[in-house]
Amino acid sequence: MYHFRNDYSEGAHPRVLEALIRTNLESTAGYGEDAYCAAAAAAIRTRFGCPSAAVHFLVGGTQTNFTAISAFLRPWEAAVAADTGHIAVHETGAVEARGHKVITVPHQNGKVTPQALREVCREHDAGNPGHMVLPKLLYLSDSTELGTVYTKGELEALHRLCRQLNLYLYLDGARLAAALTCKENDLTPEDLPRLCDAFTMGGTKNGLLFGECLVITNPALMPNFRFALKQGGGMLAKGRLLGVQFGALLEDDLWLALGRRENQLAARLTQGLQAKGYAFYAQSPTNQVFPILTKTQIQSLQTDFTFELTAPVDESRDAVRFVTSWATPDEAVEALLQAL
Incomplete structure (x- = not known):
């Protein structure tokens, strides 16, 4: 059986696992106040060029999103997301x-456009304040739920509009390594702190056993965040496990090497499917590939491959999602192409 269901089914990258084993019997302070978390946070500030940022480590993506967003917003304030956005679809209403409230706008290739953001904010400020929630935070993901990425120009335009509309810009980077290493990307890690009030660097989908890193760059959002972290269940008693893992992931830019590897595998799959004449949803x-297959093909593939159904296309065809990870073997991609 070959697995293309997601990019987090395997365990940890060997270098991450080795770091955990090497430090296993050490006794350290708890709750993220250990030397490993401090060193990993310092490495993140250096890598992203944000020496004054607040850095927090959490276990999972949903937990990170609802903890951060609920801490940043007042009770009457809302987040705006694409209608495909993770917080709007696949987090079981955690923010809500x-x-x-999570206000959704129609996506364009998985992305939020300035026009859509401006329009939804206008609709919620129709001269009768106090009767609707107030949009206050723009939620983006990079890469998006459709595997697309924001260009520097697109992110800069949204950043400017957020400043005009007095919104925070929050970027979910669960698959940030895949986004930053794909061929269409022109963003650098150093661009994110100047364009986002807060962003995350994902580890769960990029070589860690578990772990997400939240980087807060807006000083107004930093005070008292550890209270929100604890209240949301995000303050891990054995927090050093997160620091050790992120330290290993950042060493020699392993996180980007893993993102590059999974993108290369996905590109091989995409090119092979294109050569066979397949259309794409x-x-x-990046590392998510969305071909359109017949229902008969899907049923046949499920014998030897795992993958997700994305959306119906017509009575006889569905869009599916194949995801490559840093641990996907080359032979799995070749076997899938042969099966198709």
């Missing part, structure tokens, strides 16, 4: 369960 330059 904390009391904050989304044009993804």
Whole structure:
């Protein structure tokens, strides 16, 4: 059986696992106040060029998103996201369960456009304040749920509009390594702190056993965040496990090497499918590939391959999602292409 369901089914990259084993019997302070978390946070500030940023480590992506967003917003304030956005679809209403509405706008290739953001904010400020929630935070993901990426120009335009509209810009980087290493990307890690009030660097989908890093660059959002971290269940008693893992991931830019590897595998798959004449539901330059297959093909593939159904296309065809990871063997991609 070959696995293309997601990019987090395997364990940890060997260098990450070795770091955990090497430090296993050490006794350290808890709750992220150990030397390993401090060193990893310093490495992140250096790598992203944000020496004054607040850095926090959490276990999972949903937990990170709802903890951060609920801490940043007042009770009457809302987040704006693409209608495909992770917080709007695949987080079981976690942000809304904390009391904050998620306002969705139609996506364009998985992305939020300035026009859509401006329009939804206008609709919620129709001269009758106090009767609707107030948009206050723009949620983006890079790469998006359709595998697409924001260009520097697109992110700069959204940043400028957020400043005009008095919104925070929050970027979910669960697959940030894949985004930054794909051929269509022109953003650098150093661009994110100047364009985002807060962003995340994902580890769960990029070589860690578990772990997400939240980087807060807006000083107004930094005070008292550890209270929100604890209240949201994000303050891990054995926090050093996160620091050790992120330290290993950042060493020699391993995180980017892993993103590059999974993108290369996805590109091989995409090129092979294109050569065979397949159409695609989304044009993804990253590690998520969305071909359109017949229902008969899908049923046949499920014997030897795992993958996700994305959306129906017509009565006889569906779009599916194949995801490559840093651990996907070359032979799996070749076997899938042969099966198709």
